[in-house]
Amino acid sequence: xxxxxxxxxxxxxxxxxxxxxxxxxxxxxxxxxxxxxxxxxxxxxxxxxxxxxxxxxxxxxxxxxxxxxxxxxxxxxxxxxxxxxxxxxxxxxxxxxxxxxxxxxxxxxxxxxxxxxxxxxxxxxxxxxxxxxxxxxxxxxxxxxxxxxxxxxxxxxxxxxxxxxxxxxxxxxxxxxxxxxxxxxxxxxxxxxxxxxxxxxxxxxxxxxxxxxxxxxxxxxxxxxxxxxxxxxxxxxxxxxxxxxxxxxxxxxxxxxxxxxxxxxxxxxxxxxxxxxxxxxxxxxxxxxxxxxxxxxxxxxxxxxxxxxxxxxxxxxxxxxxxxxxxxxxxxxxxxxxxxxxxxxxxxxxxxxxxxxxxxxxxxxxxxxxxxxxxxxxxxxxxxxxxxxxxxxxxxxxxxxxxxxxxxxxxxxxxxxxxxxxxxxxxxxxxxxxxxxxxxxxxxxxxxxxxxxxxxxxxxxxxxxxxxxxxxxxxxxxxxxxxxxxxxxxxxxxxxxxxxxxxxxxxxxxxx
Numbered sequence: 001x002x003x004x005x006x007x008x009x010x011x012x013x014x015x016x017x018x019x020x021x022x023x024x025x026x027x028x029x030x031x032x033x034x035x036x037x038x039x040x041x042x043x044x045x046x047x048x049x050x051x052x053x054x055x056x057x058x059x060x061x062x063x064x065x066x067x068x069x070x071x072x073x074x075x076x077x078x079x080x081x082x083x084x085x086x087x088x089x090x091x092x093x094x095x096x097x098x099x100x101x102x103x104x105x106x107x108x109x110x111x112x113x114x115x116x117x118x119x120x121x122x123x124x125x126x127x128x129x130x131x132x133x134x135x136x137x138x139x140x141x142x143x144x145x146x147x148x149x150x151x152x153x154x155x156x157x158x159x160x161x162x163x164x165x166x167x168x169x170x171x172x173x174x175x176x177x178x179x180x181x182x183x184x185x186x187x188x189x190x191x192x193x194x195x196x197x198x199x200x201x202x203x204x205x206x207x208x209x210x211x212x213x214x215x216x217x218x219x220x221x222x223x224x225x226x227x228x229x230x231x232x233x234x235x236x237x238x239x240x241x242x243x244x245x246x247x248x249x250x251x252x253x254x255x256x257x258x259x260x261x262x263x264x265x266x267x268x269x270x271x272x273x274x275x276x277x278x279x280x281x282x283x284x285x286x287x288x289x290x291x292x293x294x295x296x297x298x299x300x301x302x303x304x305x306x307x308x309x310x311x312x313x314x315x316x317x318x319x320x321x322x323x324x325x326x327x328x329x330x331x332x333x334x335x336x337x338x339x340x341x342x343x344x345x346x347x348x349x350x351x352x353x354x355x356x357x358x359x360x361x362x363x364x365x366x367x368x369x370x371x372x373x374x375x376x377x378x379x380x381x382x383x384x385x386x387x388x389x390x391x392x393x394x395x396x397x398x399x400x401x402x403x404x405x406x407x408x409x410x411x412x413x414x415x416x417x418x419x420x421x422x423x424x425x426x427x428x429x430x431x432x433x434x435x436x437x438x439x440x441x442x443x444x445x446x447x448x449x450x451x452x453x454x455x456x457x458x459x460x461x462x463x464x465x466x467x468x469x470x471x472x473x474x475x476x477x478x479x480x481x482x483x484x485x486x487x488x489x490x491x492x493x494x495x496x497x498x499x500x501x502x503x504x505x506x507x508x509x510x511x512x
Contacts, residue, residue, distance in 0.1 A: 120331075129148065
């Protein structure tokens, strides 16, 4: 038992609790990076987000939006890393917020954190199914219903998460390296192209980040006016996954050092790579008009056609395959984190204790992993039941992938805003003597304001992002209900199960 306060224990050392532990010292810095950066899915982020951001948002200034996101998320990581050095917990956001803002708010964060990563896996199974179906049709004239491909993705993700975490890290590491290589080849091909490209230094000017696409006519194609908010939000969306690093504290070597480093490396490393790749993407066309037509009318080939022209047909074919493996790897990373949230909540007594069991041999949260697979399958099944399974574009891509990603991202942005406040409160209450003003006050406050603004952008531009229809238009309400249910559950536990209430967000790993 660590230090205590009048309100109850500040921390409860899990190594002294007699509960099933995850596999200690299983992964180092590179392993944590593979497990988290793959969640950000560089390939999916670039091929999925850049065309939308450029065509409907910030046009040739999309690289400036990625530069802005890099700066803001680096500032967020300063406070987040400081918190990770003090609290090593599988619960991540849930534990941090509980420690800083109280158990009821922490409980709301716990449910919202699990929900966001749970729906992210289901979301990625949708885009996996879409691209896999298209590839099978184009190469073998085999049309497998997207629902079976989505369930296949969920099943394999569950299998790997059931096994040793080092297997997941290895598989995700291979996927990540291949993604980076093909995107680097894309960048090289565009940069060294003898003609046909249009690089512009103004694309990196932060003063242009609020300049949207202007309404115009390119040949016979009408380009509608864009919204700068769309480009900015899509840029921030591309990092979803990096924040999962604290969830692997118990399984990492020297977590007090490895977790903060992984946060900085993933944010800054991804940022520099995203800025360059998005710049090459918008510059890969002879004119801005050509780029806008491609982004709005043929976004699926926004990267594929340039890499085919500037590198070769083999590179185009490789990229078409790797977007499928990227979607799978991204879903697998989210599955791992969702399972660990279930495991964390269960071993604190908030959820049934069976979910806190770890495998005798692999020390993985295998029961929680099975539960997450069933939940992801349920999400996908509900969409298939209500929309059908005969149109991969409308059902798997626009519905399952897009709508669930919007819900998960909204929850995650709210959590990042709240955890910024929790960091300020935590250091003021427990480590005021060693709290740096910038790292534990200024940086978290700037991050809080930025995240709140992003939530605002998402809500006011919901229809533009695809949030139409009964489910899409109610995404903000669904997110609110999840948060309220979690908060109310925390209040209920305070009165009906005070011992469980005392443990909310307090079980941490104090080992080396």
